[in-house]
Amino acid sequence: MASLDSVARTVLRRRYLRRDETGEVVETPDELFHRVAADLASAEAAFGGDVDATEARFHEVMAERLFLPNSPTLMNAGTDLQQLAACFVLPVEDSIESIFEALSQTACIHQSGGGTGFSFSKLRPEGDVVGKTGGVASGPVSFMQIFDSATEQIKQGGRRRGANMGVLHVSHPDVETFVSAKGEADVLRNFNLSVATDAAFWDAIDAGEPYDLVNPRTDEIVRQVDPEALLELVAEMAWETGDPGVLFLDTIEAANPTPQLGHIEATNPCGEVPLLPYEACVLGSVNLAAHVDGETVDWDRLRETVHLGVRVLDDAIERSTFPVPEIAERVAETRKVGVGVMGFHDLLVDLRVPYGSPAAVEVAEAVMRFVHDEAWAASRQLAEERGPFPAWESSVHETPVRNATTTTVAPTGTISLLAGCSAGIEPIYNVAYTKHVLGGLEIRNDRFVDMVEARGLDAEVLLEDLHDRTTIQDVESIPDDVKRLFQTAHDLPPRQHLAVQAAFQRHTDNAVSKTVNLPASASVADVESVFRTARELDLKGVTVFRSGASTGQVLGEAPRR
Ligand code: UDP
Structure with a gap:
């Protein structure tokens, strides 16, 4: 198993690892991934699949943090609860x-x-x-x-x-x-x-x-x-x-x-999954930052992960129980899953592409088109093995597919901490900050640390100065090319936030979780103009957050949905 950083360990220990009746943790992180892999792979038996081989592959893709299913799957698979959808x-x-x-x-x-x-x-x-x-x-x-x-x-x-x-x-x-x-x-x-x-x-x-x-x-x-x-x-x-x-x-x-x-x-709460009444959706996200070879995307590995991801989620639907009978019935009919991505900003840093550049929109487009095409290829293959989703014939899909939807871009608020990558498709907020959950987590951007150290700067001293700052653009000691790669959500103009969201939405069945950040000085008219542009770009929804606004948003210590 790839080693976990201390933030991931803390999050796992506090929220995910199983405990006994006295509250003692009774599972290691690796045992957690084994528990989830074994439970999901057991679904393969009904379709004549190789349960053990699948379990090993599911374990590997999670333990290497190439792909993680949404939190309820990690918490509940293989336990009494067994409710796996977010x-x-x-x-x-x-x-x-x-x-x-x-x-x-x-x-x-x-x-x-x-x-x-x-x-x-x-x-x-x-x-x-x-x-x-x-x-x-x-x-x-x-x-x-x-x-x-x-x-x-x-x-x-x-x-x-x-x-x-x-x-x-x-x-x-x-x-x-x-x-x-x-x-x-x-x-x-x-x-x-x-x-x-x-x-x-x-x-x-x-x-x-x-x-x-x-x-x-x-x-x-x-x-x-x-x-x-x-x-x-x-x-x-x-x-x-x-x-x-x-x-x-x-x-x-x-x-x-x-x-x-x-x-x-x-x-759903963060807006990334429009659903029919009584529908549910299981999500999972590919860690893009783990699919880089040198300074290019490792497309072969990405293809493999996406195919495995769809299988993980389709098995999760098979294994999930639902608290309400109407939900179980509806989910059985449409089998919606949502494979998404996280670590997009990290990927851009590795590709040496500034988030604020037109090239970032091109990367977004190319990556999500690929994920979407491969997710559908995987769903078609599953339909051959297991049959299409029951409501398929009267659906809009022309060829038999196993799932009514395959792609969604989730916020990945917690699973990105487990994977140690930037959240969803969001730009970073800071290069070092205290995340005010679980008693405070100290988060630092490893890519930034590596890069400034390679330039002979003392990362420790620098990070102390940069802690909780929402921009590094005014820090003279940081070279310009590094500054450009670590533009934060606050540095980027709203139109770039929207352009990236739209590029992902063009290749996503469900919706895309994204916050459009605005500076404190933005006017009400600026917010209105974001709404209008979002409509022109064919987005399914839009959320803004102005720096200094009184955050009423739920799940929002970093303002996002
Ligand atoms: N969600 C929730 N409570 C939470 C966080 C998330 O109910 O505290 C749900 C919500 O529907 C959200 C979805 O899970 O839209 C996905 O959120 P996220 O990707 O942040 O979850 P993760 O899998 O990273 O925990």
């Missing part, structure tokens, strides 16, 4: 029964390490009539607070923080309340918010026409608003708090692989 979407209908059913399902999912997303768009607006009691409805935002409190309580028991995505359609009469909800401190702390827009909304903006807000219970137009002013309110709140993000539902629906099963109205 991402869920639950339906919420306009009734007390449905709301509280979703609440109890949410509690079970959070307990097992999954995150939940919901569309609250069907709930009648605040002040509407309640037939049964003759009372007055309290509206979606007030019900979201119940989900938030439940999440807060369950969090204390589990190893992982429960996280939620709350979505409201922009035509809902409570949209302004929703959009402004996180303006107050400590409200909806366990939620990310996304306002769901569609073509009708953007067309109304373009045409300069009023936009209808509709009561979902009666389909009646309640009032008309100026869509431009509404967009400005969204931008204002995002400027202030980082929330809400914007979803482009029409772009999402256009990529829905199984439209006959229903429409997509929501995503």
